[in-house]
Amino acid sequence: MRRLHAGRPGFEADFAALLGEKRESAEDVDQTVRGILAAVRERGDAALIDYTKRFDRLDVTAGTLAIGADEIAEAAARVPAAQRDALARAAERIEAYHSRQLPQDFRFVDADGVSLGQRWSAVAAAGIYVPGGTAAYPSSVLMNAIPARIAGVERVVMVVPTPDGRLNPLVLAAAQLAGATEIYRIGGAQAVAALAYGTATIAPVDKIVGPGNAWVAAAKRQVFGTVGIDMIAGPSEILVVADGQNDPAWIAVDLLSQAEHDSAAQSILITDDAGFADRVEAALARELAMLPRREIAADSIARHGAIILVDDLADAPALVDRIAPEHLELAVDDCEALAERIRHAGAIFLGRHTPEAIGDYVAGSNHVLPTARSARFSSGLSVLDFMKRTSIVRCDPASLAAIGPAAVALAEAEGLGAHARSVAIRLNDRPAEKTA
Amino acid sequence: MRRLHAGRPGFEADFAALLGEKRESAEDVDQTVRGILAAVRERGDAALIDYTKRFDRLDVTAGTLAIGADEIAEAAARVPAAQRDALARAAERIEAYHSRQLPQDFRFVDADGVSLGQRWSAVAAAGIYVPGGTAAYPSSVLMNAIPARIAGVERVVMVVPTPDGRLNPLVLAAAQLAGATEIYRIGGAQAVAALAYGTATIAPVDKIVGPGNAWVAAAKRQVFGTVGIDMIAGPSEILVVADGQNDPAWIAVDLLSQAEHDSAAQSILITDDAGFADRVEAALARELAMLPRREIAADSIARHGAIILVDDLADAPALVDRIAPEHLELAVDDCEALAERIRHAGAIFLGRHTPEAIGDYVAGSNHVLPTARSARFSSGLSVLDFMKRTSIVRCDPASLAAIGPAAVALAEAEGLGAHARSVAIRLNDRPAEKTA
Structure with missing residues (x-):
């Protein structure tokens, strides 16, 4: 498995190459x-x-x-x-x-007397x-x-x-x-x-x-x-942040659990323990041999897998956010504190007893998650994907009088005469005649 | 302005044609x-x-x-x-x-002892x-x-x-x-x-x-x-549902307020009063003459405008939902009850004193709204468009033991050996050796 060492010479170039790696061959259909x-x-x-x-x-x-x-x-x-x-x-x-x-x-009436709201529907x-x-x-x-x-x-x-x-x-x-x-x-x-x-x-x-x-x-x-x-799903990804106190076989199998999906899948381990990294690699070889889908998984690991060594796990969050992984495991003792420092990830699996696969089936959260660094701007599938919002606005003569003049001023500045007049006509003013 | 009469012979075909009207000429760039x-x-x-x-x-x-x-x-x-x-x-x-x-x-621990959550970030x-x-x-x-x-x-x-x-x-x-x-x-x-x-x-x-x-x-x-x-915005639209008790000039200007944006904009009036429809058309002609952007507005009204007569305003909501307008005005007395019966609209402007243009500037709700019938499945721009969700899952040995076996059963049924094993290995079971 390719290894990168954060902070060492050449790391930035290698890390950028890892992030930029093209994993999908887009067929032109x-x-x-x-x-x-x-x-x-x-x-x-x-x-x-x-x-x-x-x-x-x-x-x-x-x-x-x-x-x-x-x-x-x-x-x-x-x-x-x-x-x-x-x-x-x-x-x-x-x-x-x-x-x-x-x-x-929500629905509320504000200080100007305008009633405003938003309503969700399926x-x-x-x-x-x-x-x-x-x-x-x-x-x-x-x-x-x-x-x-x-x-x-x-x-x-x-x-x-x-x-x-x-x-x-x-x-x-x-x-x-x-x-x-x-x-x-x-x-x-x-x-x-x-x-x-x-x-x-x-x-x-x-x-x-x-x-x-x-x-x-x-x-x-x-x-x-x-x-x-919904989003267009790309190949699966897993990023595991693990200290040296984990069972290497557990972490190896977690990496394989996404690698077995697809040769284009990507599995990355970030650890602060080079000896642990070696043990995970050894375990990977053993575990691979037992897998029904070993060829796919081996191909994925060889082509897209990576181990990133950091001097301190405190350096991990910045790297995690740049990867913006679909699935993130935090196999460390103080997983909650580490999770607090991470912003871009589709789903976070906390602690040593939460393999990613539990989220694929029975945890309850959704397994349709953003891939290819899109966790920077998008989210997993949710109830909201099947709903939409309607805005609600209601003025009466008094509240229209309170806020209407500002609308007329802006509409006129934008050169939209009917916009201005649709408000002004209700204020008993007739500015459109002046501007016509 | 073209007129349709709901329930009369030929209405369905005319209404379908109105809904299917191509208003944008998509340049191939x-x-x-x-x-x-x-x-x-x-x-x-x-x-x-x-x-x-x-x-x-x-x-x-x-x-x-x-x-x-x-x-x-x-x-x-x-x-x-x-x-x-x-x-x-x-x-x-x-x-x-x-x-x-x-x-x-949110974050909660469920009856199985699994800690679950979702976290929003910008x-x-x-x-x-x-x-x-x-x-x-x-x-x-x-x-x-x-x-x-x-x-x-x-x-x-x-x-x-x-x-x-x-x-x-x-x-x-x-x-x-x-x-x-x-x-x-x-x-x-x-x-x-x-x-x-x-x-x-x-x-x-x-x-x-x-x-x-x-x-x-x-x-x-x-x-x-x-x-x-964000969504790709199409030409503006307004749908006004009005009874005969409105000032025809007010409603005419509201229709023009979207028509003046673009020849491809669409303005539709639904009313139960044919005489009122006539008065709105007469007012449209007068108001158009005063508009700075009268050529664009007249073109939009001529090409895409429509008046739909209904026998009863109670028939309006079904038509509104089929149109799924970007902007909907309900210029009737019991606008709240009518709004309750409508499901697909980007924004609803309630009552006789809420011209749509107030929402374009100062009401406070967003004026970036779904066009071209997409209010059936999408929403106006909101704070959520600049945020994304991360799912949180945390098991301990006991909760993993409670829910893990179901995950193993499903992973095996799907033929995903490493998924199954990543859970089973933590349950001190080794099923992958059996399936390998």
Whole structure:
């Protein structure tokens, strides 16, 4: 694993290179996606049926685009009890955490007599994209759908491709548990198009969330504006800040837990103990050998992994903020004090007994988190992503008289005569005649 | 003005056409903008200097890119006292409203002993784009910069083109009042590039907000991901719901107050009184004749204006929600009850004495609001746009033992061995050896 030593000569250049490292090869699928969106927009269900036959090798009709309640119940019944219980436990904890995110409205009358407020309301319909194949994660279904339901979204519309007709029972069980109200067996850019524009069978939604491949990401970017979208998720990242008192195997496995997602994932360790760094590297080799996804994980560690040595862990927060990691573990005794000094991170896992993976499933917080340094300006998925605010303003004649003249002065300074006059006319003044 | 009558034959088709109306001609400037971004990224200040000479006919050096404190003070001093006072009054009210938007952190320990929380923090640096020329609105400077400062943003970096070297004193006065910490005399895609990537003179920011022309909008879309951006603002809209008891001139001027922004703006009146609709149309003609920007306003009304007659104002909320207007006026007696029945609107102006323009300047709420039906899924600019959330999770051995097994079960079901093992290894179990 590459090693950097903070404060040593060359560190700044190496650290800047690490931060600037390109981990995603952006496939240019924009043109193809544009064609698919146009086809679905124009031909609706017929286009969906064609693309599903072509890309998923599946014959569907308008009548079988939806996965029926009986099919869902049957699939869910095939899930082993232990998994079903684990899913239920996760759902319950995710609900409890996200319920605390429900925002407060406010309304007040100020000293000028103006009544002001803001009111939150839910998006009416949300589309949840669920990838098929190896990246079909039931936990992601919970993480995307539960916040929508808590926000008050009436239609929670899931799309999931079923290549060759293969349904993932645990994904359907998760959808049922999370409260999806409609599920369609479609995927790719065509599913995003159906959600954004609607077809005869699928009513359009207002917001689309969920991870997907390059085609799905490009489609989401293109329909943005017609509907809202969540962030475009990049490869996973973990940053572990650990002193020498940790079990090296624990820290090694934590680093691997993100590396196993994707060769483009990035795992970084910051420590003040060079001997501990050596022990973690040795443990990495041992743990890698036992991993089912060892090739992916080894590739990620080799290509993007790094150990950063610091003379003092007090130097860590400044580096952490520059990395702005998706996931941050603080495996030190005084983890709370260290966390206080950190500003840019998607999620912080405190102490030696909080592996990042606990947050992927059952902690309750969301596992959809900002990647690629975007924790500097964005946040994990939350109930707020499925809500929007309306401002409220109410004047009566007295309060309009109190604040109106300032509005007239500014509107006139900006050369907007009707703006000025719409206020002035209610003040029994007629300045627009003067300026005309 | 075109008229639709809800419930009459043909209404659905006409209403759908109104909703689907294309009001913006999207110029395809993507390629040009891509070149400008690459040049600034590569050549930094030198590229900025070249583009500023070319597009703004202005000679600058790296040393004069920034507008100095003395220049700002001098310009601000040239602003007439009445305008300066109006600006100060507006700033004060915008501050008071937005201060209420500061979100609450939370932290709690649940029944399983897991400590969970979420913590809000400010973006470190925000870039505010301020257009030059006719659309240089000091009110927009306040509306974009004040929420950033209240959020706690340290660097509030304003860019404003000064074609032929012309500074707008009121814009600089607004910047000073709003607490901009740096101001640069650059604009266009090159200014967005400088904010996103940084140059020797201008340190990069984390988020870019503010309105701009097609080049600026395209540049914002292209740098999204490197930095955060606000929504891409479309042409203004106003929807007025009014009964027959209003002064037709007041309502006519309100409709014109958005129409005067842009030929692509849209003004719609919903009323239950056909006679009142006639009186508003007559007043529109009279008011238009007095307007400085009468050509733009007349064009907007002719191209995109509409009057929708309803048999009963109780039918209005369903239509309002389908339009999801940027600005909504409810000029009726029981405006509060009517507002309760509406879900999708950027801002609601209640009663007969609350012209929309009061919200553009001094009400205190933000005038950057969702256009083009996006109030279905997005909100006006707020303090939250300059903040982001970090999730907090902390387990101890007992709480990890309580919730860990469910995480292990789900990780194994998803085929993620290191995820499972990172939890299991802390439970003194070694399941990865079994699955390897």
